[in-house]
Amino acid sequence: xxxxxxxxxxxxxxxxxxxxxxxxxxxxxxxxxxxxxxxxxxxxxxxxxxxxxxxxxxxxxxxxxxxxxxxxxxxxxxxxxxxxxxxxxxxxxxxxxxxxxxxxxxxxxxxxxxxxxxxxxxxxxxxxxxxxxxxxxxxxxxxxxxxxxxxxxxxxxxxxxxxxxxxxxxxxxxxxxxxxxxxxxxxxxxxxxxxxxxxxxxxxxxxxxxxxxxxxxxxxxxxxxxxxxxxxxxxxxxxxxxxxxxxxxxxxxxxxxxxxxxxxxxxxxxxxxxxxxxxxxxxxxxxxxxxxxxxxxxxxxxxxxxxxxxxxxxxxxxxxxxxxxxxxxxxxxxxxxxxxxxxxxxxxxxxxxxxxxxxxxxxxxxxxxxxxxxxxxxxxxxxxxxxxxxxxxxxxxxxxxxxxxxxxxxxxxxxxxxxxxxxxxxxxxxxxxxxxxxxxxxxxxxxxxxxxxxxxxxxxxxxxxxxxxxxxxxxxxxxxxxxxxxxxxxxxxxxxxxxxx
Amino acid sequence: xxxxxxxxxxxxxxxxxxxxxxxxxxxxxxxxxxxxxxxxxxxxxxxxxxxxxxxxxxxxxxxxxxxxxxxxxxxxxxxxxxxxxxxxxxxxxxxxxxxxxxxxxxxxxxxxxxxxxxxxxxxxxxxxxxxxxxxxxxxxxxxxxxxxxxxxxxxxxxxxxxxxxxxxxxxxxxxxxxxxxxx
Numbered sequence: 001x002x003x004x005x006x007x008x009x010x011x012x013x014x015x016x017x018x019x020x021x022x023x024x025x026x027x028x029x030x031x032x033x034x035x036x037x038x039x040x041x042x043x044x045x046x047x048x049x050x051x052x053x054x055x056x057x058x059x060x061x062x063x064x065x066x067x068x069x070x071x072x073x074x075x076x077x078x079x080x081x082x083x084x085x086x087x088x089x090x091x092x093x094x095x096x097x098x099x100x101x102x103x104x105x106x107x108x109x110x111x112x113x114x115x116x117x118x119x120x121x122x123x124x125x126x127x128x129x130x131x132x133x134x135x136x137x138x139x140x141x142x143x144x145x146x147x148x149x150x151x152x153x154x155x156x157x158x159x160x161x162x163x164x165x166x167x168x169x170x171x172x173x174x175x176x177x178x179x180x181x182x183x184x185x186x187x188x189x190x191x192x193x194x195x196x197x198x199x200x201x202x203x204x205x206x207x208x209x210x211x212x213x214x215x216x217x218x219x220x221x222x223x224x225x226x227x228x229x230x231x232x233x234x235x236x237x238x239x240x241x242x243x244x245x246x247x248x249x250x251x252x253x254x255x256x257x258x259x260x261x262x263x264x265x266x267x268x269x270x271x272x273x274x275x276x277x278x279x280x281x282x283x284x285x286x287x288x289x290x291x292x293x294x295x296x297x298x299x300x301x302x303x304x305x306x307x308x309x310x311x312x313x314x315x316x317x318x319x320x321x322x323x324x325x326x327x328x329x330x331x332x333x334x335x336x337x338x339x340x341x342x343x344x345x346x347x348x349x350x351x352x353x354x355x356x357x358x359x360x361x362x363x364x365x366x367x368x369x370x371x372x373x374x375x376x377x378x379x380x381x382x383x384x385x386x387x388x389x390x391x392x393x394x395x396x397x398x399x400x401x402x403x404x405x406x407x408x409x410x411x412x413x414x415x416x417x418x419x420x421x422x423x424x425x426x427x428x429x430x431x432x433x434x435x436x437x438x439x440x441x442x443x444x445x446x447x448x449x450x451x452x453x454x455x456x457x458x459x460x461x462x463x464x465x466x467x468x469x470x471x472x473x474x475x476x477x478x479x480x481x482x483x484x485x486x487x488x489x490x491x492x493x494x495x496x497x498x499x500x501x
Numbered sequence: 502x503x504x505x506x507x508x509x510x511x512x513x514x515x516x517x518x519x520x521x522x523x524x525x526x527x528x529x530x531x532x533x534x535x536x537x538x539x540x541x542x543x544x545x546x547x548x549x550x551x552x553x554x555x556x557x558x559x560x561x562x563x564x565x566x567x568x569x570x571x572x573x574x575x576x577x578x579x580x581x582x583x584x585x586x587x588x589x590x591x592x593x594x595x596x597x598x599x600x601x602x603x604x605x606x607x608x609x610x611x612x613x614x615x616x617x618x619x620x621x622x623x624x625x626x627x628x629x630x631x632x633x634x635x636x637x638x639x640x641x642x643x644x645x646x647x648x649x650x651x652x653x654x655x656x657x658x659x660x661x662x663x664x665x666x667x668x669x670x671x672x673x674x675x676x677x678x679x680x681x682x683x684x
Contacts, residue, residue, distance in 0.1 A: 046674075047679070048679075048681070049681070162562050163566070166520060166559065166563070166566075172555055173556070183546070187548055214605060216602075218598075218605040218638070219599060219602035383635050384635055387631040387664075387667075388631060388671070390609050390612075391627045398682070399675060404684060407613050407614070407618070407684065408614065444551055446546075448546070449546050485569065489569075489576045
């Protein structure tokens with residue numbers, strides 16, 4: 001089936017789509033402020049009229065390209081192009097300052113390609129297995145799984161889990177606006193016809209990641225390119241052989257964290273980096289231009305991409321914010337991710353595996369041949385890029401349904417997310433909440449109707465009990481942390497005042 | 502060096518109160534939502550159930566933020582032996598950043614909400630928006646470079662070329678290549 005999927009991608013149109021989308025994704029990743037999530041959201045609107053496989057091919061290539069492209073900015077500007085590349089700043093930029101920017105990019109390319117390849121193997125292996133297990137899931141399990149996604153995303157993507165959870169809850173609430181999916185009763189529509197259809201995911205995402213980002217970028221000082229000359233960007237086989245344990249470990253960590261609902265590529269990069277540092281013989285090099293540190297971070301975040309697609313395809317619960325948008329795009333194109341996908345459209349899973357493989361080969365190609373031209377984009381002033389990005393946001397919001405109302409949604413969500421981000425509230429949990437809101441709502445109410453109001457099945461069924469336990473442990477850990485923090489603030493004021501802004 | 506400012510703490514408290522208030526509004530609206538008893542639906546599937554729970558969760562977590570902000574403010578006041586600490590004068594870059602965000606926000610809202618969808622051609626409106634944005638921020642970021650004698654004409658030409666090129670390219674890409682309607 002995989003061979004058939006690969007053969008389906010061998011046409012000239014598909015190759016052109018793959019190369020163009022990967023390049024576009026890399027440019028999005030390179031531009032500070034533009035995220036993989038925004039890239040996928042904008043391209044979803046562009047590809048709405050294409051055949052499902054072609055559209056998903058473009059979106060996956062944008063996803064893989066953006067996460068990889070962000071490493072360029074991390075190395076050259078010390079600013080992560082996407083959140084996933086933050087860990088790469090530590091050693092990548094130090095290598096660049098030592099005159100090894102080309103080598104750093106070669107290492108980033110190597111790590112990204114190996115990580116992504118490893119993830120592709122796991123995607124092909126684990127998705128069918130997980131989907132089979134998920135066939136036993138009912139409303140009770142899906143409720144806990146969705147809650148776990150929102151809690152984990154909220155708890156791990158920002159500095160403050162309480163703020164992350166609030167954003168997740170806000171996303172869940174926004175998803176409730178519109179007609180109730182069980183009884184078709186209008187909720188929070190205020191008699192407005194446009195609201196009855198609910199808040200469309202794409203305009204909301206474009207607002208949260210596009211318009212808000214334009215405002216954030218314009219409110220911060222402009223970054224300056226510190227490296228203009230490059231040494232050889234060819235990856236060195238010796239680096240991979242020398243650090244094969246780190247590469248393998250980072251791949252495993254990346255895929256595992258990708259699979260966890262709602263956690264994402266940034267956490268995968270940080271965890272891989274931390275593990276590499278923990279087990280390294282050259283620990284003192286970390287943060288001072290360590291090749292091992294850079295390869296660990298880049299392998300981890302790229303391995304998390306296919307990892308995040310595993311629960312999205314098998315369970316309908318995305319592993320990261322970009323995977324959430326990808327999942328929404330699949331639904332727009334008539335593919336329903338979840339346990340039934342392997343039964344109804346098994347070929348689609350293998351299409352995604354083949355597409356991710358093609359995207360990985362494309363980043364290898366562009367990573368080797370287009371390094372210098374792509375650096376020009378970093379020299380374009382933000383005063384030119386940001387208004388163009390905003391016009392894209394407007395077009396992207398409007399294109400999906402042809403409604404001016406969606407432009408308004410983008411504006412309101414963007415302004416609210418900008419203000420909340422300035423107060424330290426992360427946006428990724430909002431996205432997860434928005435995507436999972438429907439599942440939480442339907443699963444809880446269906447579960448309660450099935451059990452005639454009893455909460456027992458939510459805790460007594462084996463998988464449900466395990467997931468409930470995880471949710472409760474995460475909540476209790478935070479209750480303990482908050483209690484301790486409050487006690488410390490009351491007891492020793494001078495030493496422990498928290499950072500407020 | 503003060504570790505917390507009175508104004509920042511006040512903002513944190515206001516944000517927490519905002520969450521609590523919003524959560525309460527959601528919870529009350531969910532409570533008052535039609536329970537569809539005339540349709541004899543199960544009481545466990547009423548439309549307001551999940552929004553109500555979410556509203557209450559917002560209140561709970563908002564309260565945690567409030568308690569933390571209050572404790573943080575009190576701790577800072579104790580540490581400095583006063584009622585709180587005044588904010589040190591905002592740095593120039595922070596003030597500039599805020600003004601930039603306000604100006605950019607106003608321009609974007611004016612373009613998207615004020616001009617689009619009112620019968621004006623999209624390409625011309627988008628080109629106008631990009632031109633104004635580029636010129637305004639080029640002036641704000643480096644007035645000397647943009648408006649120096651002999652450079653003004655070049656800056657204007659550059660901005661015009663970028664705005665027209667970008668507007669036509671985007672319109673062509675969406676409308677002609679991907680067959681998407683323009684606003």
